[in-house]
Amino acid sequence: MAHKKSFLPTKTCAHCGRPxxxxxxxxxxxxxxxxxxxxxxxxxxxxxxGI
Structure with a gap:
């Protein structure tokens, strides 16, 4: 049985900008x-x- 996980908190990545x-x-x-x-x-x- 799969669970919906839409209630989990999200953030945006500081490097790539993806949630x-x-x-x-x-x-x-x-x-x-x-x-x-x-x-x-x-x-x-x-x-x-700077590499």
Whole structure:
């Protein structure tokens, strides 16, 4: 049985600008989550360092 998850909070990724939804693994630190994926987090750090 599939569940509708439209009630989950969403944010916009700081790197790619795409919306992403709350995940169980972010339960304890949802306020600090800024990126939708590990890839966006890594690429954001690359662009800040000027590489």
């Amino acid at each position: 992403y939804s709350w995940r169980k693994k972010w339960e304890k630190n949802w306020d600090e989550v800024r990126y939708c994926s590990e890839r966006c987090r890594r690429e954001s750090k690359k662009s800040k360092s």
